[in-house]
Amino acid sequence: MDYFEVLLLEKTASPGEIKKAFYRESRTYHPDRFFHMESKELKERVHELYKRVTEAYYVLRDDTKRKKYLADIAGPERAQKLRFTEASEAETKAAAKKEQEEQIGTHPKGRQFYQQAQKDAEGGNLSAAERNMKMALTYEPSNARYKERLAEVQKQLADEAKNKDNSFKIR
Template identity: 70%
Template sequence: MAELAERCARLDQMDYFEILRVERTASPADIKKAFYRESRAYHPDRFFQLQDKEVKERVNELYKRVTEAYYVLRDDAKRRQYTADVSGPERAHKLRFTEASESETRAASKRQVEEQIGTNPKGRQFYQTGAADADAGRWASAERNLKMALTYEPANTRYKEKLAEVQKVLLEESRKQGGDGFKIR
């Protein structure tokens, strides 16, 4: 009971790693073991016989935090975001992973994917084909595929940059061949 009281008293200052009693470098298997250990120790059903309602409420709160910690730390994206949050200067305000934090994580992941490849499957397909053509030196084909990618995602900066690179190479080749691509005799 003394340990329970001590943990409940510090609950608002503990991050999820401390709640589960694991290192920040803990593997997913270690996190799972820690969750099962802590949830067995602090499951509200173990304390149903107690008469003190305040102690029961503290046990419920601790159990909720143990469960919350597990669900955040077992998800790689949430864990990365959470670790960055609790390692930063605003640690005290970021100890709990809220819906807003989760929304930020989802939005950041979505932005990262969009920045890397694009949002439209057809656009991504044409971009990847165009990039492969450019890598192989098939400049005209690369230009066609990148223009097609831009028809699906006209605002995609990455597609525009790649197209500009390809068109620059095509223009240089055209100049080498005599201006507009045709040799004059």
């Protein structure tokens, strides 16, 4: 069963519906309701079911985890992806961190120069932007984002120079 089935929900359930379903199922399967039972095996099964209800709520209440979970259970490896494990969460966090680092860089000085270059470019100071992008690349020479941005700035500078040359020829 996937988490939506555990909480008796549609896959399009709203956050409010998820919360209501969790509280409903939590009250039904809470281990404290079964403390008086003799069967240890039954108590353990109820406890496992309660843990699954809690796990379902933990994943479905978080928009990011819910999107990933929906994609996972819709894919070809559905059977392996029904449970959201700590390992898959760590994998998701590591991928997000890597993506963020690739976007703006891993070195604090590199990020600082990159951000300054962005401000310079937005302000129209392309030569300062180029200089700051080159400085950012000294800290992170393999950062593809920095290289791409430097190439964009250099192309803008070349276009600007070309336009100046053409305006002089016209006069």
